[in-house]
Amino acid sequence: MPRGFPPLLDPADRHVAERFSYGVDARLADEVRAAGGGRAWFEQQLSGLVLESPRALAVATWFPELDLPAPLVRSMQEQGQRTVRETADELIARTFALRTLTRRHVHETMVDFWTNLLYVPAGEGRSWPWRADYDRVVRQHALGTFADLLRATVTHPAMTGYLTNDLNRKGALNENLGREVLELHTVGREAGYSEREVVASSKLLTGFTLDTTTTFRAGYDPERHATGRVRVLDFTHRNADADGRPALDAYLEHLALHPSTARRLAKRLAVRFVSDDPPRGLVREVAKAYRRSGSDIPTTLRALVDHPAFRRARWEKTRNPSDDVVHMARVLGLQPSGATDGSAFIWYLVRQAAAQGQVSFRWPTPDGWPEHGAGYLSASRVLRAWRSRYDVSGTAGPVLLSVDVPSKASQLPDQWPLTLAQVVDHQSQLLLGRAADKPLVRAVARTLDVPATTELAGPDDLSDQHYRLLRGTVLNAPRGLQR
Amino acid sequence: MSDPTTAAHDDCGCRDFTTTRRTALALGAGAVTAMVGDVLTHTVYGAQPRGNVLVVLSLRGGADGLSLVVPHAEKAYYDARPTTAIPKDRLLHTDSTFGLHPALAPLGPLWTKKRLAAAHAVGLPAPNRSHFEAMEVLEDADPGSDARIGWLNRFVGQLRGDSILEGVQVGSNVLPTSLVGPRPTVALESPSSISTPFAGSERGDAVARGLAQMYGDGRSRVHRAGREALELARLGGRYSEAAALPPQHSASYPGSALGTSLRRTAALIRAGVGVRAVAVDSGSWDHHQNLRGNINTRAGDLASSLAAFFTDLGPDWRRVTVVTLSEFGRRLPENGAAGVDHGYGSAVLVAGGGVRGGRYHSRWPTLRDGRLESGDLTVTTDYRHLLMEILQARFPGVDAHRVFPQAGYRRRLGVMR
Numbered sequence: 053m054p055r056g057f058p059p060l061l062d063p064a065d066r067h068v069a070e071r072f073s074y075g076v077d078a079r080l081a082d083e084v085r086a087a088g089g090g091r092a093w094f095e096q097q098l099s100g101l102v103l104e105s106p107r108a109l110a111v112a113t114w115f116p117e118l119d120l121p122a123p124l125v126r127s128m129q130e131q132g133q134r135t136v137r138e139t140a141d142e143l144i145a146r147t148f149a150l151r152t153l154t155r156r157h158v159h160e161t162m163v164d165f166w167t168n169l170l171y172v173p174a175g176e177g178r179s180w181p182w183r184a185d186y187d188r189v190v191r192q193h194a195l196g197t198f199a200d201l202l203r204a205t206v207t208h209p210a211m212t213g214y215l216t217n218d219l220n221r222k223g224a225l226n227e228n229l230g231r232e233v234l235e236l237h238t239v240g241r242e243a244g245y246s247e248r249e250v251v252a253s254s255k256l257l258t259g260f261t262l263d264t265t266t267t268f269r270a271g272y273d274p275e276r277h278a279t280g281r282v283r284v285l286d287f288t289h290r291n292a293d294a295d296g297r298p299a300l301d302a303y304l305e306h307l308a309l310h311p312s313t314a315r316r317l318a319k320r321l322a323v324r325f326v327s328d329d330p331p332r333g334l335v336r337e338v339a340k341a342y343r344r345s346g347s348d349i350p351t352t353l354r355a356l357v358d359h360p361a362f363r364r365a366r367w368e369k370t371r372n373p374s375d376d377v378v379h380m381a382r383v384l385g386l387q388p389s390g391a392t393d394g395s396a397f398i399w400y401l402v403r404q405a406a407a408q409g410q411v412s413f414r415w416p417t418p419d420g421w422p423e424h425g426a427g428y429l430s431a432s433r434v435l436r437a438w439r440s441r442y443d444v445s446g447t448a449g450p451v452l453l454s455v456d457v458p459s460k461a462s463q464l465p466d467q468w469p470l471t472l473a474q475v476v477d478h479q480s481q482l483l484l485g486r487a488a489d490k491p492l493v494r495a496v497a498r499t500l501d502v503p504a505t506t507e508l509a510g511p512d513d514l515s516d517q518h519y520r521l522l523r524g525t526v527l528n529a530p531r532g533l534q535r
Numbered sequence: 536m537s538d539p540t541t542a543a544h545d546d547c548g549c550r551d552f553t554t555t556r557r558t559a560l561a562l563g564a565g566a567v568t569a570m571v572g573d574v575l576t577h578t579v580y581g582a583q584p585r586g587n588v589l590v591v592l593s594l595r596g597g598a599d600g601l602s603l604v605v606p607h608a609e610k611a612y613y614d615a616r617p618t619t620a621i622p623k624d625r626l627l628h629t630d631s632t633f634g635l636h637p638a639l640a641p642l643g644p645l646w647t648k649k650r651l652a653a654a655h656a657v658g659l660p661a662p663n664r665s666h667f668e669a670m671e672v673l674e675d676a677d678p679g680s681d682a683r684i685g686w687l688n689r690f691v692g693q694l695r696g697d698s699i700l701e702g703v704q705v706g707s708n709v710l711p712t713s714l715v716g717p718r719p720t721v722a723l724e725s726p727s728s729i730s731t732p733f734a735g736s737e738r739g740d741a742v743a744r745g746l747a748q749m750y751g752d753g754r755s756r757v758h759r760a761g762r763e764a765l766e767l768a769r770l771g772g773r774y775s776e777a778a779a780l781p782p783q784h785s786a787s788y789p790g791s792a793l794g795t796s797l798r799r800t801a802a803l804i805r806a807g808v809g810v811r812a813v814a815v816d817s818g819s820w821d822h823h824q825n826l827r828g829n830i831n832t833r834a835g836d837l838a839s840s841l842a843a844f845f846t847d848l849g850p851d852w853r854r855v856t857v858v859t860l861s862e863f864g865r866r867l868p869e870n871g872a873a874g875v876d877h878g879y880g881s882a883v884l885v886a887g888g889g890v891r892g893g894r895y896h897s898r899w900p901t902l903r904d905g906r907l908e909s910g911d912l913t914v915t916t917d918y919r920h921l922l923m924e925i926l927q928a929r930f931p932g933v934d935a936h937r938v939f940p941q942a943g944y945r946r947r948l949g950v951m952r
Contacts, residue, residue: 216823216872224871228823231877235665247664247909370757373708409708409724416818417595419667426756427715430722431699432729433708434764435771438746439732495745499738524732525742529749530757 056487057465057478065090066485067366068357070535071325072097073157074375075382076485080157094357097158098350100195107387108153114391115142119188122181122209126268129181140175142391143184144413145398149388151378152401162194162349163187164412165324169317170205170237171420172214174413179213181268183413186210198317198347199308206233206304207297209262209270215418218262220254221276230254232418233304234284239312245285252282256289256303259296272297285310308347314339321356323423327368334361367534370425373408376437377401379535380527383483384444385458397444397455404440408433429533441527446520460519461511468511472497473504475514479523484531496525587888587929588804590813590857591687591713592793594837596821597666598861599875600882601912602830603639604653604895608632611902615868619826619875633895638834641842642886649893650845650852651886652950656900657921658863658914664877666821669862674712676919679941686919687812688716690926690938698809699766700774705803705815706796714814719763726778726799729771731764743768770808777806786847789839793817797844804851822865824872841886856887856929860918867902867911878911883921889928889951896948920945928952 060081061069068090069076076084087093096102117125117134128134154160167190174183186208193201205211206229212218215229230253235241245253259277262270274294282291282299287306291299307313318339322330334356341355342348356362371379381388381401388398405411410428415421443451447460465478473493480488497504499521508514514522526532606612607623608631626634628646633655635646645651663669672678676686691702691714702720704710714720723729731746733739743765750761778799786801788794796815803810817837822829837859845852864881880900886892898915900906907913919942923935928951936942 219824219872219874221871226823226870226872226874227876231665235667241665241668250664407724407728409722417666422709427709429756429760430708430710431719431760431763431767432721432723432771434760435731435768436708436728438764439728439730442732491749491751495749498741498745498748501741521738525745528732528746530753530755530761533757533760 057474057481059481059485059487061085061485062089063366064363065093067363068094069157070366070485071369072161074151074154074160075379077382077385078482080382083155091357094158094353097156098195098353100159102156102159105153105155107389108150108155111146111149111153114149115146118142118146118184122185122268122270125181126266136175136177136180139180140183140413141402143174143187144411145391145402147187147412148374148378148401148405149391149398152381152386152388152398158353159191159194162353163191165321166190166194166201166205167413168415168420168423169320170201170211171415171418172210173415176214178216178218178262178264179210182208182210182213182270195349197308198313198342198349199305201349202237202308203301203304206237206257207260207300209260209268212260212262212270213264213268217257217260218264220260221258222278225251225254225258225278227251227254230257233257233307236419238307238316239285239310240316242316243285243310243312249284252284253303255280255282256284256291256296256300285312309343311339311343314342314347318342318352318356320423321352325356325369326362327365328424328426330365331361334359367531369535370429370533371535372421372425372428373410373433373437374405374412375535376408376533377405377440380441380444381455383527384523385463386444386452387456388454389456390454392454395453397451397453400443400451404436404443408436408440434533437533438528441532442520442524445523445527447516449520460514460516463523464511464514469507469509471504472500472502472506472508475508476504476522476526479526480529483523483526484529486531488526489529492526492529495529496522499525585807585809585854586811587854587856588811588813589690589925589929590800590815590855590887592815592817592837592841592857592859593711594820594833594859594861595670595816595818596861597669597863597865597877598820598833598859598881599822599826599830599865600655600657600861600880601864601867602826603636603834603884604655604882605634605636606632606655606899606902607634609902611867615902616875617869618873619869628893630895632899633897636830636834638831639838641835641838642884645842645845645886646893650890651884652890652892653895654883654885654916654921654948654950655895655897656880656912656915657883657918658880658916660914660917660919662863662879662908662911664863664879666862666877671712673860673862673918676713676938676942677940682716683712684716685711685713686922686938687713687814688718688720690930690933691720691812692716692718693933693937694811694930696809696811698770699763700770700803700808700810702812703803703810703814705800705813706792707816711814711816714812719759719766721763721767723774723799723803726771726775726802729767729775731768734768734772773806773808774803778802782843782847784846784849786843788843788847789836791836791840793836794840794843797840798847801844801847804848804855820861822874823870823876824874826865826869826874829874841884845887853888856885856889856925858886858922858925859884864912867907879908880912880914883918885921885925885950889925891950891952896950898948916948917942917945921948921950924948924951 084093189204217229220226231250255278277296289299318335338355342352345351476496477488613620625637704722708724710722731743788798864878865875866878919939926935
């Protein structure tokens with residue numbers, strides 16, 4: 053093959069952006085270069101000073117009813133103006149749209165990570181009117197400290213409803229949330245707490261109220277708070293006041309800063325952002341940074357990205373279906389422009405993630421979707437991913453509605469003539485971030501039923517159908533599922 | 536391609552297998568499809584000799600065994616559950632100790648025909664009241680090893696069949712822990728779109744060859760998944776066809792997720808694609824509140840889905856054994872929300888081929904003070920021993936001790952013939 057096309061980004065720079073965005077498209081590559089490289093771009097992203105793209109800001113207007121106060125959402129549902137399912141689906145579609153259009157990549161990625169840790173499904177019966185507000189709260193704290201994030205989420209009405217903490221009261225404890233705060237949200241089972249300590253944890257959480265039968269109004273009632281000394285791990289408190297919230301704050305702060313929490317979060321971050329089986333040394337370093345900074349999220353992430361094991365883990369992660377459909381849209385330059393009805397492209401992405409078996413916020417239990425990538429590589433999922441590429445890789449089609457599709461010429465090289473093999477190489481750099489290998493070139497030639505040596509004079513020499521098949525096949529290379 | 540349905544069943548020499556065995560067709564099933572077309576597909580495959588099937592139905596959340604199979608002779612049960620205990624006169628198929636929850640009524644015919652049994656005080660070897668850890672322990676079932684390999688994967692691995700569909704999760708595209716491991720297994724959310732792009736056209740053939748080229752030799756997990764996908768595409772059509780037909784024998788499934796999954800499981804079994812182990816999930820068995828209403832709904836759904844499943848299977852029921860599993864039972868006493876929190880021992884239902892049905896099997900520990908585990912029903916039958924008993928009865932060629940390496944020996948409960 054003649055000299056290939058240069059990569060969009062240096063591999064090390066690309067690696068940071070691959071892991072902390074939903075797909076490196078030409079625009080993001082420009083941003084990384086303008087920032088002075090992957091690490092500098094990452095720092096810029098952590099600063100919170102990145103201006104959001106106008107397109108992402110406009111997404112808020114697509115779903116005007118999503119952010120109404122929970123009791124109002126509930127009354128609309130009672131009057132038949134809105135269903136639980138709609139409310140859940142809109143939150144999912146909005147999230148997918150933001151992931152596709154955002155310029156605040158690291159923020160969006162971390163919102164996803166924390167949402168999956170402090171997990172409340174969308175459309176769950178006891179929490180649904182509050183779920184969009186829960187999303188707002190996670191967004192607010194996603195790059196702050198975990199201590200603040202934990203307090204804001206554990207005491208949020210969505211969590212209260214989901215893990216039945218409204219039923220947890222003086223004289224009639226309900227251990228649901230008290231247990232999961234320990235097991236899932238903070239220290240984990242390895243911390244070795246007893247069933248008595250689960251009870252103490254539940255006791256600290258009493259007092260919150262939520263009317264899940266009619267209004268969905270939330271509050272706090274000191275009458276329902278169980279007072280009395282508590283001990284959980286190395287935390288003790290007199291818990292003597294009728295209002296238990298200060299005691300609870302102290303408890304959650306203690307849990308957030310606990311070494312077991314540091315280890316557990318470090319491991320989970322490493323599984324998400326480094327590899328399914330991350331090196332222990334990296335996990336240790338990340339945990340140390342977390343503890344020393346008092347659970348500061350940017351400091352923790354810096355330790356992860358700066359560790360040599362992070363740099364060595366290029367292309368080791370596979371994308372889950374929700375990440376993959378957004379990635380597909382991003383690298384193909386598809387920008388959703390609205391969600392007027394079910395035919396809109398953004399809804400196609402949600403349906404496609406569902407067909408492939410994994411939609412954010414639709415995991416049924418409080419542990420969130422598994423962070424391991426390899427678990428999503430079921431044969432059926434792979435078949436559906438392969439099929440979906442060709443739905444979206446052309447210039448037009450039944451699923452390409454309410455979406456801006458880039459022109460063919462804008463996605464192809466400037467300089468012609470080129471052989472088919474060279475065009476494949478160009479597309480491979482653009483869509484996969486690597487040069488085309490021989491099996492890929494052969495697969496494209498076979499699919500188009502023309503020799504790889506065929507010379508093309510310009511974009512118009514590639515029919516729309518061939519353009520679609522070429523791009524779909526490039527994305528179907530094994531690398532297309534990796535990051 | 537060799538016909539996967541003609542391999543991997545000779546390790547089953549059991550009675551039920553031979554009764555359904557008919558004259559094997561000399562042709563591979565694929566060739567038959569090509570010759571006779573879709574119309575006859577079902578009947579033709581229906582005549583294929585096939586082996587026994589194990590269906591593991593996971594009741595996710597921690598099913599309350601004390602409500603499903605009620606120990607009505609225990610005063611302690613009625614004392615601990617003032618608002619949620621089921622009165623004895625409402626129970627079905629009572630013996631001197633136990634009775635079935637009234638919502639299980641659709642299973643009555645199976646019970647009467649002795650195709651359904653219940654086991655009690657079954658569970659993990661040690662209490663674990665965490666959903667996630669208990670489920671992981673239950674499905675990995677190899678406490679001596681750090682490798683994340685599930686027991687169904689070890690089981691299917693021993694069958695040495697060549698069908699990618701030998702071990703299947705129906706109803707989700709994500710593999711449960713029980714199926715994860717070195718033997719390729721498949722999670723199938725639905726029977727649609729199980730084919731390569733443009734399948735059935737000339738273009739489709741070219742695309743499939745291109746994919747085979749790209750995924751052919753690589754050793755990464757993604758390459759392996761691609762090869763499995765190509766293999767699945769070769770069999771998927773038969774499953775899709777079987778699933779497109781209405782249920783057989785006038786079976787009527789509820790529209791629930793479980794009903795849908797079991798309807799698809801029946802189609803998968805009928806399709807003759809070499810399936811031997813199926814994992815099916817039923818969710819929402821976490822009864823922290825409103826036990827009474829929750830168990831009514833869940834048990835009703837379970838019973839009507841399972842009843843329809845066995846009706847649908849027709850004579851094939853003899854080669855299919857269903858077992859329900861849950862990560863733990865519930866607390867004996869009610870909590871403040873008329874619910875029950877996480878407990879320990881639970882009940883298991885076993886139905887279908889090889890079952891000594893119409894009776895309760897238990898080394899019942901009672902609910903007396905000294906016999907409880909932290910106040911809850913204890914476990915006298917390690918779930919692994921129950922599963923080993925099923926495997927030994929239904930898959931004599933499989934070494935159950937290699938499926939559950941650390942389980943050791945224990946006298947059989949007698950659930951299986």
